[in-house]
Amino acid sequence: MHWIFRLTARTGFGILAALAANGSGAQDAAAGKVKAGEACAACHGADGNSSNELWPSLAGQTARYLYLELRDFKEGRRSDPVMSAIAQTLSRDDMFNLAAYYSAQAPRPSTYKTDPDRIERGKAVAASSLCTMCHLGGFSGQNEIPRVADQQFQYIVKQLKDFRERRRTNDGGNMTAYTKTLSDDDILNLANYITDLD
Numbered sequence: 001m002h003w004i005f006r007l008t009a010r011t012g013f014g015i016l017a018a019l020a021a022n023g024s025g026a027q028d029a030a031a032g033k034v035k036a037g038e039a040c041a042a043c044h045g046a047d048g049n050s051s052n053e054l055w056p057s058l059a060g061q062t063a064r065y066l067y068l069e070l071r072d073f074k075e076g077r078r079s080d081p082v083m084s085a086i087a088q089t090l091s092r093d094d095m096f097n098l099a100a101y102y103s104a105q106a107p108r109p110s111t112y113k114t115d116p117d118r119i120e121r122g123k124a125v126a127a128s129s130l131c132t133m134c135h136l137g138g139f140s141g142q143n144e145i146p147r148v149a150d151q152q153f154q155y156i157v158k159q160l161k162d163f164r165e166r167r168r169t170n171d172g173g174n175m176t177a178y179t180k181t182l183s184d185d186d187i188l189n190l191a192n193y194i195t196d197l198d
Contacts (some may be wrong), residue, residue: 059107
């Protein structure tokens with residue numbers, strides 16, 4: 001129940017912050033496309049479909065999640081040597097516009113060669129942990145909960161380990177609480193399962 005309160009509080013804060021930051025909350029996907037070409041395409045792909053396993057695909061991601069993560073990088077709640085520096089150059093309008101652009105792009109399936117046995121074990125881990133309660137069926141995401149279906153395999157592994165080891169803590173504690181029970185093998189199984197979804 002406590003985690004639900006934290007999730008609700010973050011959701012409410014995210015909505016208020018978004019509206020306060022941009023008056024009407026309007027987003028300009030065309031301006032986002034221009035900014036993406038200038039600042040993001042080299043790592044995340046021109047249309048948000050990354051070809052490097054270390055960098056996430058952004059295509060089809062929820063707009064609210066994208067905005068909140070960019071804001072967290074800019075304000076120091078999330079840290080990455082490359083993204084933290086790039087986020088410092090973005091205005092709030094830039095963040096809204098990038099979120100609008102990437103959320104409207106069609107995600108492509110990952111090209112990672114998944115292991116069928118690990119997929120089945122990962123599916124069982126996801127079911128027993130009620131992952132779809134937040135990430136929804138097919139891991140399609142909602143609001144500030146990210147879409148992780150067909151995400152880059154190594155990126156998923158890194159994020160799950162970062163949550164478990166508390167190197168990433170900008171989620172209100174939900175993923176940290178969940179991942180502390182996962183073994184390295186569980187993480188590899190989950191990553192195979194999630195990467196295989198489309």
